[in-house]
Amino acid sequence: MTREQFRPDDHPNEQFILSTVVGSYPKPKWLDRVRERYEEADDFDDANWAEATDDASRLITHEHERAGLDVVVDGEMRRNEMVEYFAERIDGYEFNGPVKVWGHNYFDKPSVVEDVVYDDSWLVDEFAFTDDVAARPVKVPITGPYTLASWSFNESYDDDRALALDLADLVNEEIGKLVEAGARYIQIDEPALATTPDDHAIVGDCLDRIVAGLPEDVRIGLHVCYGDYSRIYPEILEFPIDEFDVELANGDYEQLDVFKQPEFDLDLALGVTDVHVAEVESVEAIEANIEKGLEIVPPERLTVSPDCGVKLLPREVAYGKMANMVEATRNVERKLDTGEIDARALREGAAVSADD
């Protein structure tokens, strides 16, 4: 069972809906100032930077615990961006400057100029530190090979598939080291799949390589966001993963029906707060969102999280969303225990409606 291992010993309800975050979290302002000094000043060395990121990681890990999350991360305090961070650690990439994602959000999109090669580990130190300071289980988000390929400029490989498969071997090597270090919950972030849904077979091939040789108790999640899920469903059900993580709050659950036919037989990780709205949704509103997930899967297969990483939100808003999300989750669990919410009826009602 890849999931039950994350149920807290003192969990207050009989039902258990796993609560977590997708990964990123707003950095403390002082860390941004420290980064500027690290990048620009001569009097700030690697050891100073390591100490600062350790402090920030500890702070945010504990903030996640204070919010009550069942599975925590460190908010990716050491990472600047989901492609850039990894490309900096993989031989074969070079950087040319920031490019637009949306609005005034940019990333330093790298160019692949020669074959990619694994050098030193990417995340083992991050995981080991977070695992050491955390009292809760730790999830490791890692950018998937398809996204690392697609969100780079490919100047070297014949096509993105060849690049992605090479990168998948590197991700497999890294996850092997993470598992050796004790990691049991790995989330592969593949938002690029939503941009080019016809490439789901490439992602599937990559995932086959990624999970090769992993122990069965390692939980593999796949996060895909901001796209037309109907173009990759039900194909994703064939992927060798335990959990599929989606962003639906942003679109007010318009795409929920996609997952009703055929039956969704993976665990569902559902976005229940919108990360692009800088207001904290009420506990009641989030409870209603969680109930949307119960239309697809029973509680024991539902994970709740924000739609996506929350790093662009003000920190107090990010915390408020997490805290309300956990409170809403525990409320829904209690209502399930008392029969106030009938999960089976929600699912069956949804199935009937999908059949209509």
Place this chain on the structure above:
Amino acid sequence: MTELVATTPGVFPLPDWAKDRLGSLKGHQKEDLIDGGETGEIADAYDEARAEVADWQATAGLDRVVEGQLRWDDMLAHPLCVHDAVETRGIVRYYDNNNFYREPAVTGELTFDGDLADDLDHLAALDGVTESRQAVVPGPYTLADLATDEFYGDRVEFLDAIAEFLTGEIRAFPDCETVFVLEPSLVTNPPEDGFDERASDAIDRVADATDADVVVHTYWGALEEKVHAHLLDADVDAVGYDFVTNHEENLYNINEYGTKESIALGLADGQNTKVEDGETIAERIEWVTESVPAAEFETIYATTNTELFYLPVNRTKEKLGSLAEGVKLADVDAGEEVNA
């Protein structure tokens, strides 16, 4: 003798300093994007950036200078996203790219706005671009495709309203040498039978709003044959083809159905940092002209296939230089051939 013109389809990346400054001034969330009413430091930053982007183009030696569409936070959906009769909703994916825009939901009548003309007036105020000025607008079919209609209630009526709206905007433009009408949706989400003719009519109406040369530029593949055939019915000066993504089918369309007296060629990849040098651009121009034996073009516009905002600034500038150099080299080659 064919005139060769080095240009772009617009929508440039902001200079890096402007990315930082405007991010700080405006913020990073949905509600912080452009609304058409910006003043003060924000407007000043755009003015400064606009001048710099114009300078990139002039320095590179391009034959047409665009405003850069630096305020288009929502890319081609921009003219609607700043309109009073439009509500912006959740962020949605911009085609199959890793880019997003606010979904514009049209909730009232699309009356004249003037936002596009205002940007062009700012470009016109800069020195040295009078003769070479080029306007860029989203095509009516594309703009309708990127938006949601909650007012007109009928797809045909909505397309007509968008065309009418764009017509009004273009009439307010200062004098321009060329107007590029960007119609990627004609390729990515082609109109079905019957509607393809309507899309062409809408483009025709938009083109009729200006005395400038009108280029309808398409990209991310090739047009379906029937859509291409209908597009040729529109009274435009040139159709643009993406020779980076799909040169074979575009060539097939041109040879099978013909094209306009002028043509735009997407020859440099607007979405990859690998820089095509001037010689490569010249070779590609030559390849297309030799592969279309039946046509002698009045004007060939050499351009990137897509908008340029996908690229980092250094590569954008290098590609501008390559386009200008490629056109010069092709011009020399053509001249030598004539003399021989």
